Amino acid sequence: MTAADSIGTLHAGTKQNIIPDSAELGISMRTYEPLVRERMLAAITRIVTGECEAAGSPRPPEIEVTFSVPALVNExxxxxxxxxxxxxxxxxxxxxxxxxxxxxxxxxxxxxxxxxxxxxxxxxxxxxxxxxxxxxxxxxxxxxxxxxxxxxxxxxxxxxxxxxxxxxxxxxxxxx
The missing domain is CATH 1.10.150 (DNA polymerase; domain 1)
Structure with a gap:
């Protein structure tokens, strides 16, 4: 296994019949190599940007890396x-x-x-x-x-x- 990710949070809207003006997606991404991490982040950015464009979003998504540490490798x-x-x-x-x-x-x-x-x-x-x-x-x-x-x-x-x-x-x- 070279990478793993999971969607830990998804926040959008306040009621079933109201279209939300924003959505927040929290993803945990884990990789062993920096190059794989870069490729995964680029893929996530590309997919989310494409979905926003396809949906006619009035602005591009804001993508922020909030927590990042290198792979933990035991001696x-x-x-x-x-x-x-x-x-x-x-x-x-x-x-x-x-x-x-x-x-x-x-x-x-x-x-x-x-x-x-x-x-x-x-x-x-x-x-x-x-x-x-x-x-x-x-x-x-x-x-x-x-x-x-x-x-x-x-x-x-x-x-x-x-x-x-x-x-x-x-x-x-x-x-x-």
Whole structure:
């Protein structure tokens, strides 16, 4: 996967029988490479401008980038080091290094600006039994992650695991 986008908001009008004089569309766009990001933004601009022209809009659309961060890329050596630490702490069945994800986080800027290697990890928050059942059935669409309207984190063991992982990581990094 090289890019992903979603329409998160659409605001237009105040009543069913009144034609709105404006509409606002909020899009989340995530890419791994700056060139892909530029191409997606150009495509969105071209499509929205074309739709406005086709509809006879009296003015061109106003397109504004309100939030933008580069792709978050983990440092491979640091990721391997801490994956081993977490595996030792929590067990091999509870830790894994997944494929590159496209979170919309500013975390990737921290290590770059500080001049130090970094990595970003996820702590699962769903029901472990439901997660295992979805994997066994080949139905990952049944697992609801954060940002889903159906996401319902399980308080225990999520909070405890998150705190234990953070303390283990901090102790390990400070001991270096």
């Amino acid at each position: 491979p050596a640091v990721t391997a080091e801490f994956a081993a630490l977490f595996t030792e702490r929590f067990g091999a069945g509870r830790v894994g290094v997944g494929p590159q994800a496209a979170p919309s986080e500013d975390f990737g800027l921290w290590g770059t600006r500080a001049g130090c290697p970094s990595f970003f990890w996820f702590t699962g928050g769903g029901d472990p039994a439901a997660f295992r059942a979805a994997i066994a059935a080949g139905r990952m669409q049944d697992v609801h992650f954060n940002h889903s309207p159906f996401y319902a984190p399980v308080q225990d063991p999520t909070i405890q695991t998150g705190v234990e992982a953070m303390v283990a990581a901090a102790r390990h990094a400070l001991a270096r």
